[in-house]
Amino acid sequence: MTEKKVKPLNVVAVFAHPDDEAGVIGTLANHADKGDNVYAIFLTRGENASSLCCSPEEIIKIRTGHAKEIEKILGAEYRLLDLPDSGVHPSVENANKLAVHFKEIKPDIIITWTQAPHLGIGHPDHRYTYNITLDAISYARYKNDDHTHQPHREPVGLYTNYFAIGNPDKPFFVDVSNQYEKIMSVIDVYIEAYGQWPVKDYITAQLMMHGRMAGVRFAEAYNKILWRTAQPYLY
Numbered sequence: 001m002t003e004k005k006v007k008p009l010n011v012v013a014v015f016a017h018p019d020d021e022a023g024v025i026g027t028l029a030n031h032a033d034k035g036d037n038v039y040a041i042f043l044t045r046g047e048n049a050s051s052l053c054c055s056p057e058e059i060i061k062i063r064t065g066h067a068k069e070i071e072k073i074l075g076a077e078y079r080l081l082d083l084p085d086s087g088v089h090p091s092v093e094n095a096n097k098l099a100v101h102f103k104e105i106k107p108d109i110i111i112t113w114t115q116a117p118h119l120g121i122g123h124p125d126h127r128y129t130y131n132i133t134l135d136a137i138s139y140a141r142y143k144n145d146d147h148t149h150q151p152h153r154e155p156v157g158l159y160t161n162y163f164a165i166g167n168p169d170k171p172f173f174v175d176v177s178n179q180y181e182k183i184m185s186v187i188d189v190y191i192e193a194y195g196q197w198p199v200k201d202y203i204t205a206q207l208m209m210h211g212r213m214a215g216v217r218f219a220e221a222y223n224k225i226l227w228r229t230a231q232p233y234l235y
């Protein structure tokens with residue numbers, strides 16, 4: 001019996017700042033390992049990081065270098081857009097900037113920040129990234145001013161970072177037990193940017209807690225928002 005050829009999925013993570021993807025690295029690695037096309041799009045270049053040295057221009061260079069290193073670790077493509085760090089705001093213009101990438105990549109799955117009102121105020125860039133991503137999924141369905149790419153009208157599976165505190169929704173777990181080393185390698189690239197935050201302990205604790213809830217060693221957790229007839233693709 002010949003095996004049915006499965007078309008690779010296009011998986012896109014959208015975050016505000018490079019290093020925001022700490023909670024989803026294992027999932028991106030799972031998909032890259034299976035031969036899917038994996039992208040991470042950051043709306044800003046993270047030039048406002050107080051933990052990193054020097055001028056915004058120099059920080060952008062450092063961040064771009066980080067992205068190149070991580071692309072190699074994960075086998076993913078990283079794109080840094082040019083919205084201002086700490087100045088991300090939902091607008092038609094900004095959503096269309098992201099929609100152009102969705103039209104080009106044609107994502108089957110999109111992962112992004114949760115809007116998470118239960119988290120309190122959080123970073124405005126994170127909250128607005130959720131809004132911009134939702135709007136961009138819609139705008140990618142139309143021509144608008146972009147005549148380079150065809151509209152993307154296929155269903156999209158949308159996942160947001162899960163945070164346990166006060167979250168009434170049931171999480172969707174992804175088993176990332178085989179990806180712990182890669183996750184830590186990516187965190188190592190960013191370690192300076194995280195500053196004093198004990199990021200490795202925090203991420204390990206989260207992976208273990210979600211793993212415990214899912215019945216595996218390490219897991220990442222999401223809220224799943226299926227878009228129209230999208231399938232629950234993420235693994």
Ligand SMILES: [Zn+2]
Nearest residue numbers: 016017020123
């Ligand atoms: Zn951030």
